[in-house]
Amino acid sequence: MTKDSVINVGLIGCGGIMHARLNGYKSLRDAGYDGVRIKALCDINPEGIRQYRCKSEGPGPRAAAGAFKHYYVDEIQPECVPEAYTDHREMLEKAGLDAVEVYTSDSTHHSLAIDCLNAGKHVMVEKPMAISVLAGKRMVEAAKKKGLVLATAHCFRFEEAIRATRFVVEQGTLGTLQVLSWCNVGRGDISKIKDRASKAWRHSRLGTAGEALENGCHFMDTVRFMIGEVDEVLGRVETFEKIRREYDGNGNVVKEIENENTDSFFAIVRFENGAVGQVSHVNNAHGEPLSPKPLGYGLYGSKGSIKNPELVLDDGTRASVVDILEEKAPAELKGQYFPLGMKNRYALEVHSFLEAIRDGREAEVSGEEGLRDIAASWAIVESSARGCAVKVDDVESGAIADCQKEIDEHYGLS
Numbered sequence: 001m002t003k004d005s006v007i008n009v010g011l012i013g014c015g016g017i018m019h020a021r022l023n024g025y026k027s028l029r030d031a032g033y034d035g036v037r038i039k040a041l042c043d044i045n046p047e048g049i050r051q052y053r054c055k056s057e058g059p060g061p062r063a064a065a066g067a068f069k070h071y072y073v074d075e076i077q078p079e080c081v082p083e084a085y086t087d088h089r090e091m092l093e094k095a096g097l098d099a100v101e102v103y104t105s106d107s108t109h110h111s112l113a114i115d116c117l118n119a120g121k122h123v124m125v126e127k128p129m130a131i132s133v134l135a136g137k138r139m140v141e142a143a144k145k146k147g148l149v150l151a152t153a154h155c156f157r158f159e160e161a162i163r164a165t166r167f168v169v170e171q172g173t174l175g176t177l178q179v180l181s182w183c184n185v186g187r188g189d190i191s192k193i194k195d196r197a198s199k200a201w202r203h204s205r206l207g208t209a210g211e212a213l214e215n216g217c218h219f220m221d222t223v224r225f226m227i228g229e230v231d232e233v234l235g236r237v238e239t240f241e242k243i244r245r246e247y248d249g250n251g252n253v254v255k256e257i258e259n260e261n262t263d264s265f266f267a268i269v270r271f272e273n274g275a276v277g278q279v280s281h282v283n284n285a286h287g288e289p290l291s292p293k294p295l296g297y298g299l300y301g302s303k304g305s306i307k308n309p310e311l312v313l314d315d316g317t318r319a320s321v322v323d324i325l326e327e328k329a330p331a332e333l334k335g336q337y338f339p340l341g342m343k344n345r346y347a348l349e350v351h352s353f354l355e356a357i358r359d360g361r362e363a364e365v366s367g368e369e370g371l372r373d374i375a376a377s378w379a380i381v382e383s384s385a386r387g388c389a390v391k392v393d394d395v396e397s398g399a400i401a402d403c404q405k406e407i408d409e410h411y412g413l414s
């Protein structure tokens with residue numbers, strides 16, 4: 001692999017998150033990056049592939065998720081229409097890939113990633129990197145054995161304001177870090193978010209591991225990035241909505257689905273540097289949500305605070321952290337945080353993955369980082385079951401794993 005090589009990637013999982021992923025690829029291209037081709041798309045559902053592969057062949061675009069514009073791959077890279085595969089093993093054998101990105105449901109990440117690594121492909125996996133700590137460990141081992149890049153797609157830390165918060169914290173501007181408060185109460189009635197309600201894996205105990213893992217890993221990765229390593233967690237998980245509903249276009253309930261997963265977590269987090277945080281996420285919010293995502297945190301130190309995300313110091317200083325980063329950060333750091341001047345978080349994370357492959361080094365969110373995020377997230381669940389605080393180290397080592405046993409046994413992980 002040279003500096004000028006084009007990296008051929010295959011994308012597995014043409015579902016909801018592909019909107020965001022292809023928006024990232026579009027931003028990468030618009031920024032002048034020409035070092036990658038999406039050579040293949042893979043999904044067990046051929047309709048999913050058609051929704052993203054080629055504009056002239058496609059059915060109408062999949063309903064856009066959130067703020068993302070729909071793109072077909074051939075709108076982004078007209079010179080290369082990707083091959084289509086419904087079996088990832090066939091894709092690995094025939095498509096001539098250097099790397100694979102795994103965008104499937106949570107419980108499938110580890111087996112797909114390990115197959116790809118064993119076939120000699122570098123891998124980036126959507127968050128959570130794996131459904132359990134043991135599954136994550138097996139992925140890290142497979143990457144190490146083959147000397148390949150394993151990256152985790154944790155997009156929050158690539159947000160400009162999150163990177164700027166880390167910069168201001170690292171400068172010591174807040175003084176001694178004391179308190180983090182980051183409490184989200186939902187996005188309205190979760191059942192009405194059709195893209196969620198219609199996906200069976202999101203309601204299944206073995207398809208994902210509930211809110212502490214699904215969204216908890218986002219929070220854990222972000223706070224670890226901004227503030228420092230998490231030492232101990234006191235957690236509580238709850239299921240407030242046991243039934244989820246699918247609605248038709250007129251708002252009538254067409255299906256009721258039993259939700260086996262927790263939909264909320266509450267965690268008191270102690271950082272190694274002595275700061276203490278309360279981090280929680282409740283997926284439902286009838287009436288009105290509490291805080292805007294994803295930047296509803298407040299961070300307090302002995303000299304001031306960052307929230308919304310604005311720095312406010314006791315000495316009267318008041319400034320946007322994004323402006324501070326822009327004005328004060330060395331050019332080298334800005335180049336590292338925002339290569340090619342890009343700000344799209346999905347473009348930045350795939351760029352980090354691709355350049356790690358090219359340079360033969362770890363991506364910013366390596367397999368080990370993704371594993372630590374899983375351990376910190378599972379610590380919420382394990383702590384809730386034990387009724388006491390747990391060390392993240394003990395969850396990462398496997399010394400505490402009671403709540404993951406059913407999952408590990410089901411997927412044959414030992």
Ligand SMILES: NC(=O)c1ccc[n+]([C@@H]2O[C@H](COP(=O)([O-])OP(=O)(O)OC[C@H]3O[C@@H](n4cnc5c(N)ncnc54)[C@H](O)[C@@H]3O)[C@@H](O)[C@H]2O)c1
Nearest residue numbers: 013014015016017043044045048103104105106126127199
């Ligand atoms: N970064 C974020 O903010 C964010 C947001 C949403 C989802 N996600 C993550 O992205 C992943 C996918 O979520 P989604 O909402 O797109 O799910 P989805 O159900 O819409 O899409 C998953 C796709 O994977 C396919 N698939 C499943 N098993 C497969 C296999 N063995 N081989 C090939 N294809 C397979 C399914 O057919 C489906 O099309 C999850 O891990 C989720 O946690 C991340």
